[in-house]
Amino acid sequence: MLRTSRRLVDGWADLGTRFLPFADAANADLPLSRLLRLSLFQVSCGMAMVLLMGTLNRVMIVELHVPAALVAIMVSLPIFFAPLRAVIGFRSDAHRSALGWKRVPFIWRGSMVQFGGFAIMPFALLVLAGAGQSAHYPAWIGQLAAGLAFLLVGAGVHTVQTVGLALATDLVPEEDQPKVVGLMYVMLLAGMIVSALAFGVLLETYTPGRLVQVIQGAAVLTLILNVLAVWKQEARDPRRHEPRPPIAEVDFQDAWGVFRRGPDALRRLLVVGLGTAAFSMEDVLLEPYGGEILRMSVSDTTLLTATLSAGGLFGFWLASVVLGRGYDAFRMAGIGALVGLPAFALVIAAAPLDSPGWFGTGVMLIGVGGGLFGHGTLTATMRAAPRDAVGLALGAWGAVQATAAGVAVGLGGILRDVYAAATEPVLGYIFVYSLELLLLVVTIAAMVPLAGWRRDHATTRKQAA
Amino acid sequence: MSEKVGLTGLTEAESEELHRNLIQGTQFFGMIAALAHLLAYIYTPWLG
Known part of the structure; x- marks a missing residue:
């Protein structure tokens, strides 16, 4: 009995790897389950993108009656953070840490910032729309708060995605990189599709309370997914905390100069x-x-x-x-x-x-x-x-x-x-x-x-x- | 730098870094919570 079920389990496992297109990215050092877990950060990024670009875009215009031009400005704010991805990536490369980490601290901080943005976002949007008692206060409070919320979420997504992809590159041998890239893209897409459907169902009947629940739920989910994704993924490198004398203080300009001269x-x-x-x-x-x-x-x-x-x-x-x-x-x-x-x-x-x-x-x-x-x-x-x-x-x-x-x-x-x-x-x-x-x-x-x-x-x- | 390992198995430098992260996180989450409360108050004042 035991042996039969054992064989059955093995059979399922074989079947699983055969029918998952990205399964062979897993090698002895990096099993598929770990890669799948790592790719969860893409799910949280996809969720944030859908929420900002799709769901909230519509909710602000249709339910909250915010002028379309103001909505367009708010939604486009995260893009101003995108060029900084290069700096974030560089800072992560050059990060010195007694714990021997260079990626995890950035993913943690990015998740924290994204969480923070989502935590204040529903109230900021309600104040932006002048709902409740907020019409008694000057309009700039809502605009500033909503702008800050969108910027924080944008900064978080850009940080997590940049450093997360860098971590994936660190972990995977070169011949497996194409499969990991495929996995990352698929998980981003999956995160976007699933959360678009979920947000659609959850906000079917809109109430301010429901808006708070949905956005803050997304905040908590972000933190959970990202912590799960990086848990025990990055090996600690004890050399990181030793000051590295010859190239100790590379600044971004120098690093960028070297990178730019690459082929x-x-x-x-x-x-x-x-x-x-x-x-x-x-x-x-x-x-x-x-x-x-x-x-x-x-x-x-x-x-x-x-x-x-x-x-x-x-x-x-x-x-x-x-x-x-x-x-x-x-x-x-x-x-x-x-x-x-x-x-x-x-x-x-x-x-x-x-x-x-x-x-x-x-x-x-x-x-x-x-x-x-x-x-x-x-x-x-x-x-x-x-x-x-x-x-x-x-x-x-x-x-x-x-x-x-x-x-x-x-x-x-x-x-x-x-x-x-x-x-x-x-x-x-x-x-x-x-x-x-x-x-x-x-x-x-x-x-x-x-x-x-x-x-x-x-x-x-x-x-x- | 002392390589003294405490009960947790962390060196002093490592525990300091962990502590720094903890403090930073607490400060950040504290500020976010304060801001969220302020905005919630503007939306629906309590004890009014």
Whole structure:
């Protein structure tokens, strides 16, 4: 009996690893359960992003009647923190600690700041809206408090994500990095989808009390998930607390100078920025395009988000498998950008052809292309990062990626409005989608020397070996 | 630096660092709690 159940358990375990696409990232030193646990910080980041960009965006406008322009300013505040990711990553690399940690203290502080932001956020939003007795007080109190809350959450997310990815890079041997990148992306997406559904259900009937419960619940969940994620993950390095004489006081400028002179470092960041902008600009325009121009029903346009996610998941999976076999990561990102070309062409063509089918296919391909591109650039960043500057390299990638995405999403909406007002609604969308096509072409053009450089680099390394 | 290991197995420097984090955390959470109470008071004053 005991032996049968033992065998059954083993069978389940085998089955599990066989059907999880990222299972083979686990090696003897780092079992899958530990990697999955580490990736929980991405779930909390995804949750925070959905809450800020999606749920609260809507609640502030629909239920709290805050002017849309003020909401837009509040929601965009975290983006101003994104460029600081490079500094955060560097500080983590250079952190000196008697406990021998360089990542955990930053993830802890980031989680703390994120928790703090969520803890004051519901009251700040209610005061911002002038609800309850707060109308007796000057308006700047609410604006300042809400701004602070959004900034704190943004700072927390950027810190946790940057240092969390650096920790993952530290822990995983190079050949397994593509799978870990895939896992991290999938967990971010999973966190976003699950929390979007959960917030939707929880805030179905809005009351101020429910808003407080939901946001503060998210605060507690952030702390729980992040502590679980880093628990016993980072080995303590006793050399960390010894003053390291020759390079004791590197400052950010010096470290950045060294990083910048790395092979093609700036061109890589440029490509990341351009490509991310190209794949992000349509973010808030797909659903209204489907509804307004192609006259799709609400349930059909909601399906678009699922279609985009499904495409993204396929892209992450494909990139994990192919890059795991040693394929060049930047060339993979280039393929992602190439997939984007027909994707946006299909989306544009859907309007004159009045074809939701073409539109759906295009959206799916945008997901695939974006997935391949994101996975490729992050894996390339991890592979190229010098061991002592992992935080800086991933911070720079994150800074460019998050800034480009944030600016592009905002710009996409503004350009659509401006261009549609000057001409007709459909042309507003087409203009933005065409701009994305153009950005993709520029991205691919900027990438050509990179793929070439990687090839030379690989051959010289082979010759040296 | 003394490498004296106490009951917890931490050196003095290590326990100092842990302590510093504890103090910082308490200060930060304290400020957040005060701010949250202030905002909650502005929203619905108590004892009024």
